Amino acid sequence: MSSDAVAIRLDRVTKRYRAGRSRTIVDLVSSVVDRARGREPDVYSAARGRIEAMVFALRDVSFDVSEGSGLGIIGPNGAGKTTLLKLISRVTWPTSGRVQVAGRVVSLIELGAGFHPELTGRENVYLGAGLFGLTRRDVDRRFDDIVRFAEVEPLIDMPMKRYSSGLYARLGFSVAIFSDPDIVLVDEVLAVGDASFRRRALDSLRRLIAEGKTVLFISHDMWNVRRLCDRIVWMDEGRVRASGPAADIAEQYMEQVNLRALANQQNVLQSHRGGTGEVRYTEVEIVDRSGRPTAIVPDGGPLTVRASYEASAPVAGPVFHVTIVDVDTGLAVATATSSRIDVPPVVEGRGVLECVFEPLLLRRRQYVLRMTITDALQLMSYDVINAGPRFAVARGGGSAAVAGSEHGDEDGFVALPFRFEHRARVLSS
Amino acid sequence: MTTTTAAPRVLTDHAAPIDPAAYLELLMNITRREVKGRYSQSLFGIGWAIAQPLAMMAVFTLVFARLANILSDVPYPVFAYAGLVPWFFFLNSVSSGTMSLVQYRNIVTKTYFPREIIPLAQVASRLLDLGAAATLVALLMAYYRIGLTRWALLVPALFVLLVAFTVAVTLLTSAVNVFYRDVSPVVQIGLQLWLYVTPIAYPMSKVPPQWRPWIAANPLSGVIEGLRSAVVYGREPDWSLLTISAVLTTIALVGSFTLFKQLDRYFADVI
Numbered sequence: 001m002s003s004d005a006v007a008i009r010l011d012r013v014t015k016r017y018r019a020g021r022s023r024t025i026v027d028l029v030s031s032v033v034d035r036a037r038g039r040e041p042d043v044y045s046a047a048r049g050r051i052e053a054m055v056f057a058l059r060d061v062s063f064d065v066s067e068g069s070g071l072g073i074i075g076p077n078g079a080g081k082t083t084l085l086k087l088i089s090r091v092t093w094p095t096s097g098r099v100q101v102a103g104r105v106v107s108l109i110e111l112g113a114g115f116h117p118e119l120t121g122r123e124n125v126y127l128g129a130g131l132f133g134l135t136r137r138d139v140d141r142r143f144d145d146i147v148r149f150a151e152v153e154p155l156i157d158m159p160m161k162r163y164s165s166g167l168y169a170r171l172g173f174s175v176a177i178f179s180d181p182d183i184v185l186v187d188e189v190l191a192v193g194d195a196s197f198r199r200r201a202l203d204s205l206r207r208l209i210a211e212g213k214t215v216l217f218i219s220h221d222m223w224n225v226r227r228l229c230d231r232i233v234w235m236d237e238g239r240v241r242a243s244g245p246a247a248d249i250a251e252q253y254m255e256q257v258n259l260r261a262l263a264n265q266q267n268v269l270q271s272h273r274g275g276t277g278e279v280r281y282t283e284v285e286i287v288d289r290s291g292r293p294t295a296i297v298p299d300g301g302p303l304t305v306r307a308s309y310e311a312s313a314p315v316a317g318p319v320f321h322v323t324i325v326d327v328d329t330g331l332a333v334a335t336a337t338s339s340r341i342d343v344p345p346v347v348e349g350r351g352v353l354e355c356v357f358e359p360l361l362l363r364r365r366q367y368v369l370r371m372t373i374t375d376a377l378q379l380m381s382y383d384v385i386n387a388g389p390r391f392a393v394a395r396g397g398g399s400a401a402v403a404g405s406e407h408g409d410e411d412g413f414v415a416l417p418f419r420f421e422h423r424a425r426v427l428s429s
Numbered sequence: 430m431t432t433t434t435a436a437p438r439v440l441t442d443h444a445a446p447i448d449p450a451a452y453l454e455l456l457m458n459i460t461r462r463e464v465k466g467r468y469s470q471s472l473f474g475i476g477w478a479i480a481q482p483l484a485m486m487a488v489f490t491l492v493f494a495r496l497a498n499i500l501s502d503v504p505y506p507v508f509a510y511a512g513l514v515p516w517f518f519f520l521n522s523v524s525s526g527t528m529s530l531v532q533y534r535n536i537v538t539k540t541y542f543p544r545e546i547i548p549l550a551q552v553a554s555r556l557l558d559l560g561a562a563a564t565l566v567a568l569l570m571a572y573y574r575i576g577l578t579r580w581a582l583l584v585p586a587l588f589v590l591l592v593a594f595t596v597a598v599t600l601l602t603s604a605v606n607v608f609y610r611d612v613s614p615v616v617q618i619g620l621q622l623w624l625y626v627t628p629i630a631y632p633m634s635k636v637p638p639q640w641r642p643w644i645a646a647n648p649l650s651g652v653i654e655g656l657r658s659a660v661v662y663g664r665e666p667d668w669s670l671l672t673i674s675a676v677l678t679t680i681a682l683v684g685s686f687t688l689f690k691q692l693d694r695y696f697a698d699v700i
Contacts, residue, residue, distance in 0.1 A: 007438070017698055018699065086538075090443075090444040091537075091538060091540065092694070092698055098442060099442070100440035101440065102439055102440045104445050105445065107539070109540070110535075110539050114536050116462045118464060118465055118468060119461075121460070123458075126458055127458045127462060130455040131540050131542050133445070133447045133448060133542070134452055135450045135451045136454055138451075139597045150513065156440060158521070186677055314646040414517060
């Protein structure tokens with residue numbers, strides 16, 4: 001129900017913070033001296049206006065958010081996402097530029113920030129809603145809805161210090177969304193709470209958008225961002241790096257995140273190393289079709305893992321394992337185990353082994369390789385690398401694309417081939 | 430969920446105005462939170478509000494025992510206690526109010542609402558203590574058989590003046606303390622000295638004439654002298670002293686509130 005009306009407008013917004021130590025009377029005196037000398041004093045600059053002590057949280061940020069739409073804000077930590085929300089909610093003010101807002105804003109920068117642990121849930125509902133500008137009568141009308149949504153009925157008259165942190169957050173969220181906002185700002189708060197609450201919270205945000213409310217949503221979970229928002233603003237180092245339709249920006253962002261994560265991985269083989277050591281991996285890399293090391297694997301494959309090993313003494317019947325582990329969940333997706341045919345019965349000295357997955361039925365996510373070498377009975381480990389090289393499966397194009405990849409956003413790790421069949425059925429009475 | 434907003438929403442550069450009823454309720458809720466936090470898990474509870482001036486009264490009475498008859502025409506404990514009740518209201522409001530914004534850092538940096546509500550709630554929460562401590566004045570007066578006169582009707586107006594001046598100081602110290610944490614210790618020391626330049630242990634009439642203008646420039650002097658005349662002595666207050674106090678309080682309140690609203694947009698950045 002997105003309309004032409006603008007709910008939020010940022011016009012060349014810059015936000016500077018003073019970094020470093022807290023101010024003391026000494027700073028005050030020196031700033032008074034500065035003022036007397038005719039230098040420009042700044043309420044929140046460091047003493048003597050040292051420019052290096054300033055941190056730019058936002059630089060020249062402009063964008064509009066139309067009423068009744070969901071806008072996702074993504075970007076790495078420290079990109080200025082939370083500062084954006086604080087400016088829009090008037091918690092803080094821009095150093096320069098304009099922030100314009102139409103209607104009542106409710107910010108969920110931290111769930112239940114206004115609650116007091118000594119007060120009961122009931123009292124805190126009134127206190128928290130009051131912080132959002134609601135009167136007692138307003139709350140009375142919504143009280144049952146708030147409590148029901150948060151599922152805290154049995155505990156509502158207990159002091160909140162007895163609540164679990166999940167419950168605390170649930171009540172905080174519930175108070176906020178039932179406080180009749182025009183604009184809701186959500187900052188990565190859905191990470192708390194269990195799966196069922198997260199789903200209901202997302203549903204309720206989607207419903208708000210459908211009702212014509214505006215939702216700004218910060219999250220690192222691209223999945224949720226894309227489900228809730230039609231547009232995304234990608235922040236990086238205080239600037240808008242890209243903005244546009246959610247699917248495009250999310251795709252670009254994930255590609256960048258993958259590249260950066262993979263660029264950062266140096267020789268990780270030294271850490272998290274286990275095993276008895278008779279035979280060890282000396283190098284593990286993922287290579288592309290032309291044999292060059294890579295970290296981006298096209299969906300459909302092939303995924304080629306090239307592992308060099310060295311055996312300090314003759315080892316009989318070693319078994320090599322390559323396990324693909326999902327980075328986000330830590331779940332093993334698939335394991336390849338070498339057989340007697342792949343590896344000579346006794347290994348000694350150096351050797352190289354290649355393991356090829358093709359077709360690669362993996363979704364576009366990030367994975368990490370777990371590399372192990374065991375004895376023939378798999379009772380003893382010679383070498384264990386829990387966190388080997390990482391790789392990302394990305395849009396490969398071409399005919400190798402696997403089922404579902406035309407959407408690119410299906411859930412799960414594995415893209416199994418599937419088809420739907422539909423038959424009309426006559427209902428018998 | 431129903432939408433109550435009928436007017437078309439327009440873009441504005443300012444925070445959405447808060448409904449006055451909601452403002453008042455928020456103030457009351459934060460006050461309640463403050464009171465509850467202070468007295469929960471405390472056996473003696475509100476009794477501490479009476480114990481504080483009472484203990485000081487005992488000290489004054491012992492120290493000034495020989496001077497008691499010179500200092501006051503009424504029993505000295507009543508004289509001292511009547512001055513200490515408004516004093517402790519001021520002292521406690523200012524000393525906890527100064528730290529209040531920093532203590533509520535969590536809300537200040539995360540939600541928008543009119544920031545002055547937090548120091549105001551500190552003052553409001555001390556009204557309960559003031560009320561409790563004031564009842565003992567009545568008991569003391571009954572014990573010493575001192576009756577009330579029509580001048581007691583001035584009490585509400587004098588309380589308003591007391592609260593107004595307390596608010597003025599609290600707004601100022603709480604706001605500046607956000608920027609400079611040195612404010613809090615300075616305030617604590619200042620309050621200790623302030624007690625002695627306010628006619629609490631002694632009456633204004635016993636102040637050497639050359640110092641009188643300085644003591645009169647302290648807005649609390651007019652209030653405390655006024656309260657004592659109206660209640661304990663049951664006579665007309667010193668109007669000129671009261672006028673000075675009222676004028677200075679008004680100036681302080683307007684100035685302090687203006688400064689507070691100038692500074693409050695920086696609170697979340699520096700707190």
